[in-house]
Amino acid sequence: MPKTLTLTEAYDLACSIFEKSGINKNSARILGRRIQDAERQGPTSHGFAMLPNYVSSVRCGWANGDAHPHWEKLSPSVLSVDGDNGFAPIALSACDEEFREMVRHSGIASLCIFNAHHIAALRSDVEPFADEGLVAITFITTRCWMAPWGGDNKMLGTNPMAFACPRKGKPPIVWDQASSVIAISDVRMAAERGESFDRLVGIDPDGRATNDAALAMENQTMLPFGEHKGTAIALMIEVLAGALTKGRFSFEDMSPQTSGAASANGGQMLIGIDPSVLYGKGFAERLDPLLAAFESNSPARIPGDGRFARQTKAENEGVGVSDDLWNKLQALLTV
Numbered sequence: 001m002p003k004t005l006t007l008t009e010a011y012d013l014a015c016s017i018f019e020k021s022g023i024n025k026n027s028a029r030i031l032g033r034r035i036q037d038a039e040r041q042g043p044t045s046h047g048f049a050m051l052p053n054y055v056s057s058v059r060c061g062w063a064n065g066d067a068h069p070h071w072e073k074l075s076p077s078v079l080s081v082d083g084d085n086g087f088a089p090i091a092l093s094a095c096d097e098e099f100r101e102m103v104r105h106s107g108i109a110s111l112c113i114f115n116a117h118h119i120a121a122l123r124s125d126v127e128p129f130a131d132e133g134l135v136a137i138t139f140i141t142t143r144c145w146m147a148p149w150g151g152d153n154k155m156l157g158t159n160p161m162a163f164a165c166p167r168k169g170k171p172p173i174v175w176d177q178a179s180s181v182i183a184i185s186d187v188r189m190a191a192e193r194g195e196s197f198d199r200l201v202g203i204d205p206d207g208r209a210t211n212d213a214a215l216a217m218e219n220q221t222m223l224p225f226g227e228h229k230g231t232a233i234a235l236m237i238e239v240l241a242g243a244l245t246k247g248r249f250s251f252e253d254m255s256p257q258t259s260g261a262a263s264a265n266g267g268q269m270l271i272g273i274d275p276s277v278l279y280g281k282g283f284a285e286r287l288d289p290l291l292a293a294f295e296s297n298s299p300a301r302i303p304g305d306g307r308f309a310r311q312t313k314a315e316n317e318g319v320g321v322s323d324d325l326w327n328k329l330q331a332l333l334t335v
Contacts, residue, residue: 003321010319011036014051017332021055023065027090034089034120039319041307045185046121048325053119053262054087055332060260063087063117069094077106080246083116088140088268091116092125099272103134107277111270112245117263118142122162123176123304125270130164130172135273137163141242141266144250145184146222149231152207154221157250157266158184159237166275167291168284175304179234180222191217241267 005013014035018028031054038047057063067086071094074080079099083091091113102109118140129136142157160183162176178184181201190197190213200209202216202223209223210216224230242249247267255261275283294302321329 002323003326004318005321006318007036007040007314010039010048013329014048017051017055017329018065020333020335021058021065023054023058027065027067027086030089030093031087031120034124037124038121040311040314041121041123042310043121043183043186044319045183045189046119047319048321048329049189050119050185052328052332056260057117057255057263059335060258062255062258062261063263063265067091067116069116071095071098073098073102077102077109079109079111081111081113081116083113085115085265086117087120087263088113088116088118089120089125092270096128099270100129100132100134103129103272104274104277108271108273111268111272112247113268113270114245114247115265116268117265118268119263121176122160123164123174125268126162126164126176127172127174129272130166130174133166133275135165135275136270137161138268138270139237139241140268141238141247141250141264142184143253143255143264143266145220146180146224146234146250147203148234149224149228152203152221155251156224156231156234156238157253157264158222159234159241159250161233161237165287166284167287171308173302173304174307177225179224179230179237181225181230182222184222187213187216187222240269243267245269 011032015028015032018031035047058065064085067084067090069081069083069091071079071081081091081095099111125138126136139161142159144154145158146156147154158178158180160176160178164172164174166172195213197211200211202210203219203221204210204215205219224234238249245267253264255264
């Protein structure tokens with residue numbers, strides 16, 4: 001029978017597994033919140049299903065479970081963070097208060113993270129800023145999973161981006177998305193279930209576009225969303241998150257050369273904006289007509305708002321864990 005956990009139980013289980021794997025207690029708590037958030041709001045592909053990837057990367061020595069990031073202020077509006085080969089949420093947590101002060105002082109500031117691994121749901125990086133009235137957008141380079149439109153050799157990451165913006169009387173607008181048609185983690189889960197998609201998502205071993213998740217994962221090559229437009233977005237992210245941060249391009253990722261490595265030591269850029277500096281008072285009210293026009297186009301919804309129904313369900317009913325995944329999680333506690 002599938003297991004059902006409360007959100008507190010989900011957090012406690014994640015923290016226990018992280019600590020068992022060799023991740024220090026403070027980092028385990030930060031990452032535990034990321035797993036809990038993904039199980040509560042989605043995507044669940046970045047919740048418990050992603051946890052074995054964290055553990056594998058640490059246990060094989062590819063990622064540092066005892067990372068102590070350090071940061072340097074390059075200018076009044078640029079902060080650079082060396083993640084000490086740990087996970088990026090740890091690096092962000094180490095300097096988020098300093099960065100918010102910089103955003104409020106300058107009106108706009110950038111946070112550049114390198115030497116860190118990011119495999120968490122990206123929306124969790126930006127939502128806390130919007131909760132405090134700031135606008136935030138972030139980009140990361142990932143493992144080399146995607147071919148450019150018109151090509152058949154992977155050389156780009158699926159390079160996700162996330163955006164968060166405050167609004168009046170409701171939780172922030174928050175969305176995240178990959179540069180690929182479907183996030184690689186969702187394709188992997190579909191492959192495990194033997195599913196196909198209603199659109200082409202990847203390239204099979206014979207070089208043909210396919211909607212079969214298993215074939216796409218066999219070749220480990222995804223297609224960009226929007227054809228050439230998604231390629232352009234992914235390329236931009238390689239520049240912003242891979243080059244400007246002192247990080248790595250996706251095709252420079254060395255994880256395939258380490259057995260057990262399941263994360264990329266890439267780069268991340270986060271840009272924070274204080275609307276009270278750029279716009280002045282009443283920014284949230286300025287958005288009202290835009291959001292009203294959007295919502296009048298029913299059944300369209302504001303991007304990211306689908307998380308509210310998932311969150312309510314998780315808070316009221318808990319989160320489900322399949323027998324197979326539950327067994328995998330229990331095994332991580334005993335190794």
